[in-house]
Amino acid sequence: MPHSLQTHGVLLRRLIDHLDGAVGQSYVDAGLDYRPRFTPILRALLNHGPTTLRALSRQTxxxxxxxSQTITQMAARGWVSLEAGTDARERIVALTPFAMKQLPRLEQCWAATEAASRSLDEDLGQPLADVLIRALEALERRPLADRLAEASSPASGAD
Structure with missing residues (x-):
């Protein structure tokens, strides 16, 4: 019997390639030097103002x-600035005037992404985000490592 090539990891990587590739291209088409992975951080900063990397990690x-890696990329492109915090190890991240000036174009891209996502959800017959959230919640309740251990152990009660 042939082994399936359609494993969860392969399927998820292909899905991310499709989503991030198209969204990334939409930013290029809009004349923005911006990556999809910047969005959660930029939105957190818009919602909560300047904050630490640790707080951004919690919020996103x-x-x-x-x-930290994403902030480095964003700072190199002028989207965020970094300042020393109260603790020598702490850095405060803030949006730059450049980022605020680009916000209208970003919001146009985000609106198009939302519309495209709704179209995909219609084709699927359910919101993709709901499926992903349910999968993550199931894995939080019972991690895949536990499921693997259970699947690898001999059946209990078997003779």
């Missing part, structure tokens, strides 16, 4: 390491 649900 993205790991501290990934937030």
């Amino acid at each position: 649900g993205v790991s501290h390491s990934a937030v």
Whole structure:
């Protein structure tokens, strides 16, 4: 029997490639030097104002390491500035005037992304976000590592 090539990891990577690739291209088409991964951080800063990397990690649900890497990329492109915090190890992230000036074009891109997402949801017959949220909630209740351990162990009560 042939092994399936359609594993969850492969399917998720293909989905992300489709989504991020198209959204990323929409930013290029709008004349923006901006990446899809910047959006959660930019929106958190718009909603909450200047804050620490740790707070951004909590607000976005993205790991501290990934937030730090993304902030570095955003700062290099002029979207955010970094200042020392009260603690020598702490850095405060803020949106730059450049970012605020670009906001109308970004909001146009976000509106188009929302409309395209609704179209995809209609084709699927349900919101993709709901499926992803349910999958994440199920894994929080019972991690895949636990499921793997259970699947790998001999059946209990078997003779």
